[in-house]
Amino acid sequence: MADYKLFGDVVVFDATYCSNKYKKPLVVFSGSNHHKQTAIFGFALLEDEEVHTYRWVLLNLVDVMDNKKPSVVVTDGDKAMRAAIADVLPSARHWLCGWHFEKNCVFWATTYLWGTFCAGYRTTSRCEGINAFIKGFLKSTNSLLELVHSLDRVVKDYRNNEVTAQFYSTYYTPVFITGLDKIELFASKIYTRSFFKEVRKQIKEVGSLLSMGKDTISTTSVYKFLTMGNRRSVRRVLYDLTEFKIECDCHMWSSESIPYIHIFCVMKYEGLDEIPSSLILRQWCKDAKEWTPKETEG
Numbered sequence: 001m002a003d004y005k006l007f008g009d010v011v012v013f014d015a016t017y018c019s020n021k022y023k024k025p026l027v028v029f030s031g032s033n034h035h036k037q038t039a040i041f042g043f044a045l046l047e048d049e050e051v052h053t054y055r056w057v058l059l060n061l062v063d064v065m066d067n068k069k070p071s072v073v074v075t076d077g078d079k080a081m082r083a084a085i086a087d088v089l090p091s092a093r094h095w096l097c098g099w100h101f102e103k104n105c106v107f108w109a110t111t112y113l114w115g116t117f118c119a120g121y122r123t124t125s126r127c128e129g130i131n132a133f134i135k136g137f138l139k140s141t142n143s144l145l146e147l148v149h150s151l152d153r154v155v156k157d158y159r160n161n162e163v164t165a166q167f168y169s170t171y172y173t174p175v176f177i178t179g180l181d182k183i184e185l186f187a188s189k190i191y192t193r194s195f196f197k198e199v200r201k202q203i204k205e206v207g208s209l210l211s212m213g214k215d216t217i218s219t220t221s222v223y224k225f226l227t228m229g230n231r232r233s234v235r236r237v238l239y240d241l242t243e244f245k246i247e248c249d250c251h252m253w254s255s256e257s258i259p260y261i262h263i264f265c266v267m268k269y270e271g272l273d274e275i276p277s278s279l280i281l282r283q284w285c286k287d288a289k290e291w292t293p294k295e296t297e298g
């Protein structure tokens with residue numbers, strides 16, 4: 001439940017039935033934790049695959065989870081699931097899982113998912129992995145009790161993976177490679193190891209930007225950058241001195257929730273070592289689960 005509260009903005013709603021002895025769909029709710037690993041929020045063995053049954057399980061999920069509703073639900077495109085989602089979670093966006101997608105139409109899948117925040121679901125292995133895993137033991141369980149034990153073991157295995165990742169994130173000392181050591185050090189201290197590696201790529205790319213100067217209007221500086229080799233696209237990045245806010249017109253922050261290259265470039269020019277708190281997402285931090293909000297945050 002704590003995992004769902006923290007990481008349940010994007011929820012994969014998946015059912016496996018083909019290899020299921022009970023001839024009943026087993027529904028799995030999963031997502032991604034701060035280490036970009038699969039987190040399992042819950043299971044349900046359903047009576048059938050009808051819309052009203054899916055509706056019932058979704059209503060229960062929301063109810064059990066203190067009415068927290070996901071903003072994105074990922075499915076394999078099942079029609080009944082779709083109808084139930086539209087009914088119970090009308091404001092949630094519905095995405096098709098990349099894995100099922102790619103089987104049908106690879107090109108469309110990549111363009112469709114590009115530029116939309118999907119908490120790692122663009123990597124297609126996630127849905128496939130959990131499905132294969134569950135299908136494997138569904139075949140071998142004979143009683144309901146055995147099934148419950150197996151599911152319990154799955155959850156424990158996933159938790160164990162998280163403990164290992166948390167350990168490595170805590171005791172990880174990176175070798176600085178970006179040339180912007182202080183920013184890199186700050187990022188390595190706050191982010192989990194897997195997210196830090198992505199952020200580090202962005203910091204490293206700062207050198208590929210050409211500055212086109214800056215304009216200052218009142219307390220806001222507007223930087224202009226060109227990417228080497230792509231002289232057509234000029235990026236404008238705003239830095240608000242008083243609010244300590246950085247915004248870029250590439251909108252990578254709002255779509256991917258990752259501080260992007262242009263933001264680090266402004267930090268370099270402004271001599272900032274710390275990423276503004278408005279650009280730090282709890283769900284990518286080492287201490288995501290022991291989070292203490294800063295008093296200065298409004």
Ligand SMILES: [Zn+2]
Nearest residue numbers: 248250260262
């Ligand atoms: Zn940008």
